[in-house]
Amino acid sequence: MGSLILIVLAFAVFQVERHVQGLRTELEEISRQLVSGKEEIHVLEAEWAYLNQPTRLREVAQAHLNLGNVEVQQIADIETISYRPITLSSNY
Amino acid sequence: MHLHVEGAVKHAVDVSRGRIIFVALIFTLFFVLIAVRLIELSLDSDDAGNKHIAIIGSTDLKLNRASILDRNGILLATNLKTKSLFANTKDIPDAKIAATKVHQVLPDLDYSKLLAKLYSGKSFIWLKRNLHPSEVRAINDLGIPGLNFQADEKRTYPHGSLMSHVLGFVGSEGKGLAAIEKEFECTLNVDPRRKCGKGEQLQLSLDVRVQDVMYRELLKQFEIHKAKAGAGIIMDANSGEIISLVSLPAFNGNNPAKINIADTFNYATKALYEMGSTFKSFTMALALDSGIVKLADIYDAKKSIRMGRHTIRDYHGKNRELSVPEVYMYSSNLGTARIIDDIGIEKQQKFLAKLGLLSELPSLEIAETAIPQYPEPWGRLSMMTAAYGHGISVTAMHVAPAIAALVNGGIYFEPTLIKGATGEGKRVIKEETSEIMRKLMRLVVGNKKGTGKKANAKGYFVGGKTGTADKIGAKRYDGKAVVSSFVGAFPMNNPKYVIMALLDEPHSTKKTHGFRSAGWTVAPVIKNVVEQIAPILGIKPVAPDDEIINQRFNMDKYLKIEEK
Numbered sequence: 001m002g003s004l005i006l007i008v009l010a011f012a013v014f015q016v017e018r019h020v021q022g023l024r025t026e027l028e029e030i031s032r033q034l035v036s037g038k039e040e041i042h043v044l045e046a047e048w049a050y051l052n053q054p055t056r057l058r059e060v061a062q063a064h065l066n067l068g069n070v071e072v073q074q075i076a077d078i079e080t081i082s083y084r085p086i087t088l089s090s091n092y
Numbered sequence: 093m094h095l096h097v098e099g100a101v102k103h104a105v106d107v108s109r110g111r112i113i114f115v116a117l118i119f120t121l122f123f124v125l126i127a128v129r130l131i132e133l134s135l136d137s138d139d140a141g142n143k144h145i146a147i148i149g150s151t152d153l154k155l156n157r158a159s160i161l162d163r164n165g166i167l168l169a170t171n172l173k174t175k176s177l178f179a180n181t182k183d184i185p186d187a188k189i190a191a192t193k194v195h196q197v198l199p200d201l202d203y204s205k206l207l208a209k210l211y212s213g214k215s216f217i218w219l220k221r222n223l224h225p226s227e228v229r230a231i232n233d234l235g236i237p238g239l240n241f242q243a244d245e246k247r248t249y250p251h252g253s254l255m256s257h258v259l260g261f262v263g264s265e266g267k268g269l270a271a272i273e274k275e276f277e278c279t280l281n282v283d284p285r286r287k288c289g290k291g292e293q294l295q296l297s298l299d300v301r302v303q304d305v306m307y308r309e310l311l312k313q314f315e316i317h318k319a320k321a322g323a324g325i326i327m328d329a330n331s332g333e334i335i336s337l338v339s340l341p342a343f344n345g346n347n348p349a350k351i352n353i354a355d356t357f358n359y360a361t362k363a364l365y366e367m368g369s370t371f372k373s374f375t376m377a378l379a380l381d382s383g384i385v386k387l388a389d390i391y392d393a394k395k396s397i398r399m400g401r402h403t404i405r406d407y408h409g410k411n412r413e414l415s416v417p418e419v420y421m422y423s424s425n426l427g428t429a430r431i432i433d434d435i436g437i438e439k440q441q442k443f444l445a446k447l448g449l450l451s452e453l454p455s456l457e458i459a460e461t462a463i464p465q466y467p468e469p470w471g472r473l474s475m476m477t478a479a480y481g482h483g484i485s486v487t488a489m490h491v492a493p494a495i496a497a498l499v500n501g502g503i504y505f506e507p508t509l510i511k512g513a514t515g516e517g518k519r520v521i522k523e524e525t526s527e528i529m530r531k532l533m534r535l536v537v538g539n540k541k542g543t544g545k546k547a548n549a550k551g552y553f554v555g556g557k558t559g560t561a562d563k564i565g566a567k568r569y570d571g572k573a574v575v576s577s578f579v580g581a582f583p584m585n586n587p588k589y590v591i592m593a594l595l596d597e598p599h600s601t602k603k604t605h606g607f608r609s610a611g612w613t614v615a616p617v618i619k620n621v622v623e624q625i626a627p628i629l630g631i632k633p634v635a636p637d638d639e640i641i642n643q644r645f646n647m648d649k650y651l652k653i654e655e656k
Binding site for chain 2: 006009010012013016031034035038039042043045046047048049050052053054055069070071072073075077
């Protein structure tokens with residue numbers, strides 16, 4: 001009877017070991033994917049910086065948007081804009 | 093039947109039984125241990141498990157070199173993973189066919205060199221570094237044995253040539269060869285084979301958006317006036333942080349093999365120039381700060397000064413007596429020479445030294461710098477010419493922080509290219525003197541007779557000083573070439589940034605009516621730059637007719653009203 005318990009235990013250990021192996025492999029695979037993902041993100045970050053070059057943004061803006069440089073007289077403080085005058089109306 | 097053992101046989105059996113029991117106990121012990129461990133593992137706390145995970149797989153992106161960012165975190169320089177093509181020539185069946193096919197796919201490679209490499213018999217020889225993914229695929233499609241790829245990294249500058257002189261470039265093994273890349277090799281490098289490497293990201297003080305504006309506007313005038321070189325600096329007047337540093341002509345660090353070495357010369361930090369009239373700012377500040385000269389003092393700008401073989405005179409001079417503000421506004425050499433004569437050589441030397449104008453800049457984080465040259469011996473004539481910026485040569489990077497000290501309340505901050513690397517600063521003039529200097533500089537730009545009026549960006553109260561200095565030809569000042577510069581600050585009622593633009597040997601054009609002076613060539617750069625960067629930097633414009641400010645900057649009582 002003791003030997004039966006021993007056999008069961010041995011089997012259990014073997015199972016646990018196998019399970020851990022599987023998890024380890026899975027973990028390594030996920031780590032690889034993470035690094036690969038980070039590499040992709042890094043390339044995208046570099047491309048983002050490239051596409052957002054001020055020179056390029058200006059060219060694109062000039063080609064597609066009807067915007068020009070901000071002129072000094074177009075800049076003002078929010079305080080200079082007055083509130084709409086309050087009018088009393090029939091609808092409360 | 094009962095087995096009956098006795099005597100020696102019984103003894104042997106007993107011993108055997110003992111041994112079996114002993115071994116069984118050992119095995120039982122081990123299995124018990126395993127059982128205990130099993131139970132322990134299944135009841136495991138998180139800690140022990142994570143330690144194991146850390147050993148198994150790191151998820152860090154491992155690159156050989158850290159990135160460089162601008163002050164706002166924008167990527168300026170970074171390593172990208174690539175594949176580099178090499179050949180194991182021993183495995184290549186037919187070198188000639190291979191060379192032809194590879195040349196078709198990579199036409200930028202020289203065919204004869206390629207062939208020579210494939211015939212070399214080497215088991216490892218580089219064919220091309222850092223291929224495009226499309227080139228990698230094309231080479232793979234050729235299916236030629238002996239051609240292999242190795243993982244490589246390429247230093248990439250997303251902004252092209254915009255920050256070239258600040259960043260520098262790297263060599264084929266990714267090692268920094270110029271400017272910041274070289275100076276911060278130990279900070280940026282990760283490769284353990286090199287002698288040092290912290291692998292830390294570097295953040296510069298520069299703002300890439302502001303750099304773009306300065307670069308573009310300087311380049312415009314550089315091309316219009318067919319200058320030999322150009323330099324532009326924008327500096328935080330209250331910290332010494334450099335927001336923009338431009339040198340023209342520029343180069344592109346993305347293609348180090350194609351860089352023209354002459355283009356790598358940094359005209360903002362390494363070119364020594366006799367700056368000319370911009371130096372009058374320093375003379376003025378010294379004179380007023382010493383208390384020896386007052387704003388209301390009058391100086392003769394009519395009679396030329398004879399010193400042995402040399403004569404000092406004013407070109408396009410007013411030919412009359414000038415008040416101190418007028419001496420500055422009309423940029424009179426005679427007035428300035430007479431002012432410094434009242435101050436003396438010793439005070440002048442001490443003051444220029446305090447402003448960092450006589451020695452190498454200790455704080456600048458790139459090696460591309462120069463040591464100023466000054467007169468030896470420094471006699472009375474040298475004192476006078478130095479007062480208006482001749483006989484002493486410095487770089488633009490010397491002038492900018494010195495001017496900052498004049499307008500920011502009187503504190504000299506050492507210039508730096510790294511964000512936050514600001515020193516304590518040391519006082520060079522009194523607060524009151526700084527206020528006077530602001531008023532004088534505003535006069536140069538704000539007054540319709542000022543030489544710097546083309547630098548006036550409405551609403552931003554730009555102030556500064558122009559300088560058009562004859563360059564020394566083969567032996568003397570032959571008037572053939574000049575260096576034109578403007579250095580100033582804005583908004584002058586509370587200066588935030590110092591801005592300097594310089595053109596080396598600009599030519600006049602029809603549009604400038606034959607003039608190549610700073611007022612015509614570089615002053616427009618200042619106006620255009622200020623108008624575009626002020627919104628970016630969050631500087632609010634002031635109403636040009638703001639009474640308080642106009643009252644504060646009013647110098648009318650020192651100016652003689654001229655008849656037309």
